[in-house]
Each structure stands twice: as C-alpha cells, then as structure tokens.
Amino acid sequence: LLRHRLASTLPRKFKIAFEGCPEDHVAAAINDLAFFAELGPAGERGFRVLAGGGTAIMCKSGGLLHDFLPAGELFRAAEAVLRVFHRLGDYQHKQRNRMKFLIKAIGWDAWHAEYLRELAACRESDAVPVLAIDPPDVESQPSWARGAVPTPALIATRVAAQQPLGPGITPTLVPVYMPGDESYVRWRATNVRPQKQFGYLLATATVPLGDMTSEQMRVVGELARAYGDGTVRVTPDQDLVFRWIAVSDARELFRRLSAASLGLAEASTIANVASCPGAESCRLAVTQSRGLGRLLEDYLRERPELVASADGARVKISGCPNGCGQHHIATIGFQGSVRRLGSRAVPQYFVMVGGGTTVDGASFARTAAKVPARRIPETLERLIAFYQRERQEGESAPVFFQRVPLERVSLELMDLQRLTEADAIPADFVDLAETGEFAPVVMDGECSA
Ligand code: SF4
Structure with a gap:
C-alpha cells in the first residue's frame, strides 16, 4: 500500500493500523483504516475493519466497514477506500482534508455506497488480486546465529x-x-x-x-x-x-x-509519559510539550507511591490541538495552549480526562480545565488523589475518568486554573525547559511528529 500508485497523490496523509490481539495496543480506531485480526465462522483468518478514525480538531472513532473481511481481500478493501478518498477527497483545504472530513461532508451512507462500488470494481475480473496469505498458526522459533554479547x-x-x-x-x-x-x-x-x-x-x-x-x-x-x-x-x-x-x-x-541507561522500569505505568516534539522542532506548536514530558516523568519517577496509586492510567502530551502526542485518547491528556495576561503570554495546558481505545473503538478525552504549565505536576497529583478518593471498588483509573462527571474534575482543579497579574510569578511567563519569555509563534507548515 505504501508504494501504491495512488498513495502519493491522496488529498492528505493516510494512516493504517493492524491489531493482532483481542485487546487494543495500537489505538487502531483513530486511524484512517484499522484492521483487527479475527477468525471467521469456519476458523478462517480475516479482519474486522474500521474506517475514518482520527483525532486533532475533529475526533472520530473509525466506523465499522466489515464485521469480517477474509484476509485475502485485504488489498481490495484498502484499495477501494483509497480510490474513494482519491476521487472525492478535498484537495483545497489543508486543515480539513483527512478522510474523516470527507465522510462527514457526504455522510457515512453515501461514502459507504461509494466504497462498495469501488470494492465491486476491485473484485471484478481480478482488477485487484486476492492476497495469497497463509501464515502458520504460531510463529516458529527463529534459528539464528547469536551475536557476541558485550559486557x-x-x-x-x-x-x-x-x-x-x-x-x-x-x-x-x-x-x-x-x-x-x-x-x-x-x-x-x-x-x-x-x-x-x-x-x-x-x-x-x-x-x-x-x-x-x-x-x-x-x-x-x-x-x-x-x-x-x-x-x-x-x-x-x-x-x-x-x-x-x-x-x-x-x-x-x-x-x-x-x-546502556535503558533499564528503567515502569513501561506499563503512568510514569512512562509520551509527548509529541512540540515547540522544540514543530512549526505548528504552541508549547514546549517535551519540557512538560520531561518534568512529569522525572516527577513521577521520584514518587513511586503516586505511580502505584494511578492504576492503569496513561499520560500523553501534545503541543497543540493536532494531537500527535495522542493526548485525546489518554487517561489524562495535556494539550498546549496560550493564555493572555495583560500584554504577556502564559503557557498553559488544557487538562483532558477519560480518553482511551479498545477493539470496539475510541472514546475521546473531555476538557476539564485550563491550567498554567508550571502547575501541571500539582494538577496530576490532584487528579490521582481524586481518583483514589472517589473510585469504586476495583475501578481502574481509565474507567474512573470516563465515568466521573466532568464538573467534578473541574471543581478539583478550580484554584489551579486561576491566575491573575497580581499573583503571577516570573516563572509563569516562561515555558517549561525554556529560559526566555514565552512568545509562541505558530507558523505555516506540517506537524513534525
Ligand atoms: S502539530 Fe503535532 S507535533 Fe506539532 S505541536 Fe502539534 S501535536 Fe505536537
């Protein structure tokens, strides 16, 4: 598909994800095309297929395209989707020309009818051949000559x-x-x-x-x-x-x-913070998201009791609404933004809670507060304490933050949101990991993630 003749002339980028497990590990539902491995009624291999997912300024979980698609039809289904996007997609408006916008513009039913037409054309006289695919049930152990082990x-x-x-x-x-x-x-x-x-x-x-x-x-x-x-x-x-x-x-x-300084634990915990490149290199960034990522990761690694009490939660950060850090699908997500205080600019983050993905689709985080960047570690600590205090028996943090009313979360953070010229300190006007006055310049261009 990467070398497909249409791939270089699509209206916009196009993302494909494969999930091979009964659980979701790759956030498949936020991709343009998502394939979930399934067994058919007779035990044959295939996929459940979703289409039209994405985040950024319009969060969408992919819609169900096939309950079960035989594995051999993989290229046909993918090409049919590409053909529709290539033919009907928006080549004019860069901010809204991902496939999800096309689906929204013409409606799922009309888009789906176009898809079925193209799928029939792909099947007709083998215009797109069936994929010969028959992998073994279980991958066998590789036989390899092991390399030397450095001390x-x-x-x-x-x-x-x-x-x-x-x-x-x-x-x-x-x-x-x-x-x-x-x-x-x-x-x-x-x-x-x-x-x-x-x-x-x-x-x-x-x-x-x-x-x-x-x-x-x-x-x-x-x-x-x-x-x-x-x-x-x-x-x-x-x-x-x-x-x-x-x-x-x-x-x-x-x-x-x-x-090699690569032996840190906590890969599956809240201490493993992910961030997009942010203002360090991205032309579209508002804030230095990596500065917040470094700060939070260091903060959490020094507080194992906090990590232990944030059962299943994940933190993700983006430097702008485009969401390359996947904050829209985080248990607790931070989205970079700017606040004006008199004539000066304060880096701040939208605090978003309750995002996540499963094999059934994505749920997107809701904005609970807007907090100055410097106060985000305290924000995180408050949210974890709130979860500990209010959770139901056996309830994980991701489930809790999807269930809890947004007003309750906002209330917990109310005092952290407030910032006046009288109580601002010099550090409020400097982005994290930066030294100079915060003066965001958002340029035209592509995201750098
Ligand atoms: S465009 Fe993407 S990489 Fe750039 S700041 Fe926004 S979310 Fe981060």
Whole structure:
C-alpha cells in the first residue's frame, strides 16, 4: 500500500493500523483504516475493519466497514477506500482534508455506497488480486546465529563516552553497571510479558520521550542479535520491544540495558509519559510539550507511591490541538495552549480526562480545565488523589475518568486554573525547559511528529 500508485497523490496523509490481539495496543480506531485480526465462522483468518478514525480538531472513532473481511481481500478493501478518498477527497483545504472530513461532508451512507462500488470494481475480473496469505498458526522459533554479547562494563563505558549534543532536551544518560535485585523485580513486573511461545518473553526498553543516542542504538542492535531475534519494534509509547528473549536470558538483558541507561522500569505505568516534539522542532506548536514530558516523568519517577496509586492510567502530551502526542485518547491528556495576561503570554495546558481505545473503538478525552504549565505536576497529583478518593471498588483509573462527571474534575482543579497579574510569578511567563519569555509563534507548515 505504501508504494501504491495512488498513495502519493491522496488529498492528505493516510494512516493504517493492524491489531493482532483481542485487546487494543495500537489505538487502531483513530486511524484512517484499522484492521483487527479475527477468525471467521469456519476458523478462517480475516479482519474486522474500521474506517475514518482520527483525532486533532475533529475526533472520530473509525466506523465499522466489515464485521469480517477474509484476509485475502485485504488489498481490495484498502484499495477501494483509497480510490474513494482519491476521487472525492478535498484537495483545497489543508486543515480539513483527512478522510474523516470527507465522510462527514457526504455522510457515512453515501461514502459507504461509494466504497462498495469501488470494492465491486476491485473484485471484478481480478482488477485487484486476492492476497495469497497463509501464515502458520504460531510463529516458529527463529534459528539464528547469536551475536557476541558485550559486557555491561563495556556498554556503560561506550554509552557514557558519547554525551549527546544539544540544543533542546537531550537524553539523560545514567549507565547503571550493577542494578540491584529490587530494580530487576520491578522491571520484570512492568516491562516484561510472556510470549505466546513457551519459554520466551517480550521485553520493553523504556526510552524516556523516545530519545536515544546513536551509541545506545548500536547497543540495542547488538542486544537484539545476542538475546532476541535481531529485531526491535517501536511502540506507540515511544519505547522499544525485544522479542524472543529466552526466560533464562532476561536478567542478563536487563543488566546490559541498565548499563546502556535503558533499564528503567515502569513501561506499563503512568510514569512512562509520551509527548509529541512540540515547540522544540514543530512549526505548528504552541508549547514546549517535551519540557512538560520531561518534568512529569522525572516527577513521577521520584514518587513511586503516586505511580502505584494511578492504576492503569496513561499520560500523553501534545503541543497543540493536532494531537500527535495522542493526548485525546489518554487517561489524562495535556494539550498546549496560550493564555493572555495583560500584554504577556502564559503557557498553559488544557487538562483532558477519560480518553482511551479498545477493539470496539475510541472514546475521546473531555476538557476539564485550563491550567498554567508550571502547575501541571500539582494538577496530576490532584487528579490521582481524586481518583483514589472517589473510585469504586476495583475501578481502574481509565474507567474512573470516563465515568466521573466532568464538573467534578473541574471543581478539583478550580484554584489551579486561576491566575491573575497580581499573583503571577516570573516563572509563569516562561515555558517549561525554556529560559526566555514565552512568545509562541505558530507558523505555516506540517506537524513534525
Ligand atoms: S502539530 Fe503535532 S507535533 Fe506539532 S505541536 Fe502539534 S501535536 Fe505536537
């Protein structure tokens, strides 16, 4: 599909997601096309298909296109959608020319009728061939010649020797040569899952803000060859996943990741904050979202009791409404914005709660408050305390923030929203991780995520 003849002449970008599990891991429903692996009535392989999802200034969960599409029809369905978008999409208005706007403009029924027409054309005389696809039920163990294993001491020396160059926020390198048992136990609990194949694990290397040095990347490659199948996968949380880690190798992998300053735990917790590039490099940004990401991650990692009490919650940050940090589908999301105070500008964030995705679709976070950037750590702490105080028995944070009335959340944050010229302090006029007066300049261009 990437090399499809229509792909380079579509009205706008077009995103496709695949989910292979009964649970959603890739936020599939916010993509233009989403394929969820399913078995048909006779056990045949196929997909449930959604279309027309997206976030930014118009949040939409993908609509149901097929309850079950045989796997062989994958290209036909995708091409039919591309053809409709190519033919009827808006080539004039850049701010509203994703496929979801086309569906809204002509209505789902009319769009769907166009889709069915194109699908029939794709099927006709094999205009688009059936995809021959018959993978084995369970992926078999790779047979590989393992790479040499670098020692933790050598890794630590190499990684420490290459200090990153600025400007902007750069990775914090703290190689840990001899991590303790407690660190390993926590890492196993939050960063490791059993693989389908007995005796193997999936291990996540937490990469704060998704930033790595080139030497860390070299080490990751060596570890993937030494302990895994020679590959790593990038996750929507900006981390890296190693597959095919033998259970007996988990501790040795952890030692070496720690030596490379990549052994942080908390991959599956609220402490693993994700952020878009923000004002550091994006022409459309309002705020320095990575500055907030760094601040919150450091703040949470120093408060394990807070992390432990935010059951299942995730924090995501974007520097503007476009939502590349996926804050619209976070349990607690922050969207960068600006507030005028007299003649000066204050960086602030929309505080949004209750977003999330499942295999059935996406629910989008609701705006509960607008809080100056400097006060966001306290905002987060209040929200976690609120959840602890008001939750029902056994209720997770994502479920709680979807259920709780928005006015209740706003009330919790009311005093943090208020800022007058009289009570503002100099730090209120400086964006996080910046030094100069906040003066947002939003330029024309593309987002940099
Ligand atoms: S356009 Fe995307 S990357 Fe840029 S600030 Fe907005 S959300 Fe972040």
